[in-house]
Amino acid sequence: MLEIENLRATVGGKEILKGLTLTVPTGEVHAIMGPNGAGKSTLSYVLAGRAGYEVTGGSVKLDGVDLLGLEVEQRAAAGLFLALQYPVEIPGVPTTTFLRTALNAIRKGRGESDLDAIQFLRLLRQKTKALGVTEEMLKRGVNVGFSGGEKKRNEVLQMAVLEPKLAILDETDSGLDIDALKIVSEGVNALRGPNRSMLVITHYQRLLDHIVPDRVHVLAQGRIQRSGGAELAHELEAHGYAEFGGEREAAA
Numbered sequence: 319m320l321e322i323e324n325l326r327a328t329v330g331g332k333e334i335l336k337g338l339t340l341t342v343p344t345g346e347v348h349a350i351m352g353p354n355g356a357g358k359s360t361l362s363y364v365l366a367g368r369a370g371y372e373v374t375g376g377s378v379k380l381d382g383v384d385l386l387g388l389e390v391e392q393r394a395a396a397g398l399f400l401a402l403q404y405p406v407e408i409p410g411v412p413t414t415t416f417l418r419t420a421l422n423a424i425r426k427g428r429g430e431s432d433l434d435a436i437q438f439l440r441l442l443r444q445k446t447k448a449l450g451v452t453e454e455m456l457k458r459g460v461n462v463g464f465s466g467g468e469k470k471r472n473e474v475l476q477m478a479v480l481e482p483k484l485a486i487l488d489e490t491d492s493g494l495d496i497d498a499l500k501i502v503s504e505g506v507n508a509l510r511g512p513n514r515s516m517l518v519i520t521h522y523q524r525l526l527d528h529i530v531p532d533r534v535h536v537l538a539q540g541r542i543q544r545s546g547g548a549e550l551a552h553e554l555e556a557h558g559y560a561e562f563g564g565e566r567e568a569a570a
């Protein structure tokens with residue numbers, strides 16, 4: 319279970335998260351929606367421990383473990399995974415090598431032995447099939463020359479390989495065509511399960527038609543302003559964020 323209480327964080331000296339409280343029970347998928355600049359990506363970076371994001375108050379626990387007291391690698395070993403809004407290219411590091419190294423680092427943290435190249439390739443073949451990631455792509459440097467949609471599929475592949483306890487998907491739907499959206503959503507849905515929580519950050523109801531969330535939260539002005547069931551996403555699509563001080567109101 320992810321328990322965030324009264325979280326405050328600054329970026330570049332500016333307070334972005336202003337007392338954010340959110341609980342995601344194990345086994346549930348929660349969506350976070352909100353206007354541009356509300357702090358959604360900031361929340362995901364703060365949870366992942368990205369440098370430059372300073373926590374000034376509050377607490378974050380994953381299954382009772384204080385995440386904020388851990389280094390980035392320790393957070394990953396504790397079961398946290400972040401699918402980036404803008405996946406980075408890593409020239410010279412083949413995707414296969416990257417994934418195997420990441421998985422073995424996490425297995426080590428769990429006290430499990432390394433997978434050798436053959437065991438890993440067997441696992442990878444199972445995981446890649448459904449996501450439409452080809453063998454040729456796996457040989458390339460991580461995300462090098464991948465289209466926007468291929469990068470997002472590669473993020474979901476990483477999640478499938480690492481099998482995290484908590485997966486945060488930051489706008490994984492952006493840049494996907496209709497077919498890729500289905501492939502990615504099916505990949506994500508296949509990973510839903512009683513031992514895993516997911517936090518899905520999105521601007522669009524269309525993703526939530528495929529990945530139906532247990533709860534939807536509105537993040538605006540650095541806090542969760544409202545929570546509801548899957549129907550809240552439809553309401554937001556119809557009315558926007560004006561009541562939360564969002565862009566439509568600002569533009570009025």
Ligand SMILES: Nc1ncnc2c1ncn2[C@@H]1O[C@H](COP(=O)(O)OP(=O)(O)OP(=O)(O)O)[C@@H](O)[C@H]1O
Nearest residue numbers: 329330332334352353354355356357358359360361
């Ligand atoms: N390094 C930084 N220095 C100063 N301000 C920053 C920095 N990084 C982010 N911000 C500001 O923090 C605020 C929140 O940004 P964030 O990316 O978390 O919003 P978001 O809700 O994910 O937005 P979007 O929906 O547009 O992706 C924005 O006003 C942004 O300009």
